[in-house]
Amino acid sequence: MSSNQIKVELTSAKKQKPDFANLPFGKIFTDHMFVMDYTEGKGWHDARIVPYQPLTLDPAAIVFHYGQTVFEGMKAYLTKENEVLLFRPDQNMKRLNRSNTRICIPQIDEEFALTALKQLVAVDRDWVPNVEGTSLYIRPFIIATEPYLGVAASKNYQFIIIMSPVGNYYAEGINPVKIAVEQQYVRAVKGGTGNAKTAGNYAASLAAQEVAEKSGYSQVLWLDGKENKYIEEVGSMNIFFKINGEVVTPELNGSILEGITRDSVIHLVKHWGLPIVEKRISINEIYKAYQDGLLEEAFGTGTAAVISPVGELYWNDEKLVINGGKIGEVSQKLYNTITGIQRGTVPDPFGWNVKVEDEEIILAI
Amino acid sequence: MSSNQIKVELTSAKKQKPDFANLPFGKIFTDHMFVMDYTEGKGWHDARIVPYQPLTLDPAAIVFHYGQTVFEGMKAYLTKENEVLLFRPDQNMKRLNRSNTRICIPQIDEEFALTALKQLVAVDRDWVPNVEGTSLYIRPFIIATEPYLGVAASKNYQFIIIMSPVGNYYAEGINPVKIAVEQQYVRAVKGGTGNAKTAGNYAASLAAQEVAEKSGYSQVLWLDGKENKYIEEVGSMNIFFKINGEVVTPELNGSILEGITRDSVIHLVKHWGLPIVEKRISINEIYKAYQDGLLEEAFGTGTAAVISPVGELYWNDEKLVINGGKIGEVSQKLYNTITGIQRGTVPDPFGWNVKVEDEEIILAI
Structure with missing residues (x-):
């Protein structure tokens, strides 16, 4: 046609x-x-x-x-x-x-x-x-x-x-959000529909989201459905961390949505010559990085919010405050660059x- | 109201x-x-x-x-x-x-x-x-x-x-069906929506069902999403086995639908004084029972088909033919009794x- x-x-x-x-x-x-x-x-x-x-x-x-x-x-x-x-x-x-x-x-x-x-x-x-x-x-x-x-x-x-x-x-704009690590509900598992953009994944997420909101958190951080320890997504976004200078994000494993903003972030970070790796990341690794003072930034990526900085992670009754609850340098630069490309105010090096x-x-x- | x-x-x-x-x-x-x-x-x-x-x-x-x-x-x-x-x-x-x-x-x-x-x-x-x-x-x-x-x-x-x-x-009535054990796709996982009767569970099941049908199987037998070895459900039904005289069915674990026909079967089998147990069952246990000649019957339960005898299980490139591919004695008695109660032709001991x-x-x- x-x-x-x-x-x-x-x-x-x-x-x-x-x-x-x-x-x-x-x-x-x-x-x-x-x-x-x-x-x-x-x-x-x-x-x-x-x-x-x-x-x-x-x-x-x-x-x-x-x-x-x-x-x-x-x-x-x-x-x-x-x-x-x-x-x-x-x-x-x-x-x-x-x-x-x-x-x-x-x-x-x-x-x-x-x-x-x-x-x-x-x-x-x-x-x-x-x-x-x-x-x-x-x-x-x-x-x-x-x-x-x-x-x-x-x-x-x-x-x-x-x-x-x-x-x-x-409503609060690009201000950092508070995220609760989800320990009861599961969004998706390998062999399921987690990497498809289909209604059931979102229906499954509503209950966890409601619990989080009642406790003052904007979204939940999903862990994997098999071992309940590996990081998958945040709310309906992909998630990135900056640990000791390196940007890391969970690798695509069959249960994580292949976000287009996620892909754009990876392209830009590589383009800037910063170290970036896609790998399996456990919540324990994040906690250790936090304890060691190496957890520098965290942010979600998605079409709706583009870049959504994470100012606090709630896990095991502990509040992990990231970058003093403020937006990090890389998060801010990614937000400015992607929204700039989208609005035609900064160069579009990849012809997006x-x-x-x-x-x-x-x-x- | x-x-x-x-x-x-x-x-x-x-x-x-x-x-x-x-x-x-x-x-x-x-x-x-x-x-x-x-x-x-x-x-x-x-x-x-x-x-x-x-x-x-x-x-x-x-x-x-x-x-x-x-x-x-x-x-x-x-x-x-x-x-x-x-x-x-x-x-x-x-x-x-x-x-x-x-x-x-x-x-x-x-x-x-x-x-x-x-x-x-x-x-x-x-x-x-x-x-x-x-x-x-x-x-x-x-x-x-x-x-x-x-x-x-x-x-x-x-x-x-x-x-x-x-x-x-x-279309074939109460004749035994052939079932393929699903090894790629997963229906549900603990913490997900498997025990709710909600649309997404069924959307997730379509792809496995299509693959099974192309190979000549009516439905798939779902394994758990965590270890991919424990039996959950068959197609959109609960599943029962008769092994060495004992009726067994997977215990309700949070990812299995709480079938009303399943519950009715448990009540009737107990009422008849037959041994019945709800427990975690691995596909390996079923295979061993088959090898030992102790796998006497298998059947699905659900509102649509009531009792659906399983004549063959396909697993690991092997066809496990159950009861010579014919409907078993307990399966037939359950079908007759439940449909009889439903139609008012046999006594309704539980006031259902x-x-x-x-x-x-x-x-x-």
Whole structure:
């Protein structure tokens, strides 16, 4: 399918824009959405941009019962030159297909999906917010729509893209967050779905998150499901530490999400010539580094918050305060550089940005 | 809420009944459904029985993205005396609330939910099929409906009950099935969601199921996620073995679903005075019992298939044929007894059946 096969039905009732200086995260949606259907034997078909509207699904649709669904998260940014940039969107489409494989959802045409995405952003271009720290959050997702109560992969799907202008993920901005090491619940285990971006991983995380919040912590640090000692992720982000001058992050082991911000951080740190290693890291190693005064920085990485410095780790009834609870030098430099690249204010040495041009639009008849 | 708070809107266009002698599993739905809404601060409200109809949900509804949803499965049976019986429905409502706790969904009033369920069955009473081996499958489920892309428990939910007249779960009936021991994928791990009836567990199982089916196996036997050696479940059922005269089943360990048929089997086997034990069982123990000629029977238990005898286990490139591939004596007796109790043809020593009376119906204005 090429872009001129995407039909566009423009809304006749544009919504009022919110105050871009006071945006919540993920609660306000743009005027349009992208939808494409999959039917067994026919493949993906009927790609269309339509007014943002409710989905109408049979109550027996497989997504409600067996969670056969995958998603992505990415952002579009407005530059000072009034250009709209996407950050490594090809990587999101690749990961969406890897998630599809794990959850038995048919592959999408990554190039076509990217074309559709760019066209949707072009249609809702005036929803890309123009205030410092804001962006247009983009949520592609696929849901299984066949009405069937047997446990089997669906014969029908919908691929949908919705978009939401957002402010900072944390109300407090880039200030360091407090994280509790999770010792009861487990997010994922090797052989499970931890490295797929699929709904069940997030449902599994809610209980731990609620407990942490009640104790004053923003997120939890997940340990592995087998031995409950190796570090996996923080909340819904990847995690990095700086120990005695070296940046370390858990290696991809099958249960950790392959974060695109994680990959970007690794590229940049190497580019800067700093030592960095991906390896298995136990919570005990972190604790020892802390005791030895060598735990210099900790930060989470993800699309929503980009870089989220960790000011305190709570483990075994002890509070490990990192870098005096302040953002570290490398964390700050990574945040400035990545958000700078995303907004076109610092050089893009790896060619990560993809510009959204005004795409050809075929209006629906 | 009491039953007279359930408003009923009857359909004006009843569907044609299918041929009850040739029912598929979970593809045909009755004329009506039950719906109740939850709103933060207000609780559950607006309980109603309405014509079976599509759900209309915001594309940002949390269920699509973060899988915050739980469900139950149960059945109604028609007796020869033309009574409608439910099998231990109170246990399903209790388990639904246990699942709710794990997935951070508000508790339901179990008694009210059972009243609503009975009223729905009464409204669609002529959908309870009257053919040997058939029943009315009932699917209560709860979905998170708040449109919000932050990872947090929803503020709004819908509790829905749909119903489907069904034949045997396996097209081949009670014939023994072939099962492959799963060595790559993992269903659940302690600290995860394995003991909750929630969508993500089933999404995680699809890939293993597809691989098994391609090799001619009906289901997979899941091993534990920590050591990959202890037996957990089979497909979406609990598993039992008979070894040297003793019935054994994996103990509830936090990652195994607390099956209601599993519990019923344990009660009956004890009632019959046969030895039965719940304990941790490794696949190696099963293999050794097989080699020693002591592995006499194996069967899965679940609402859909009731008792599903296992005729062959595939493990480490070896086919373990159990009881000559034929259904065992205890498996057959359990099947006859449980389905007999369910249909009112054999005594119900534990008072498991709940009769559906004609309930008071308040028509919606």
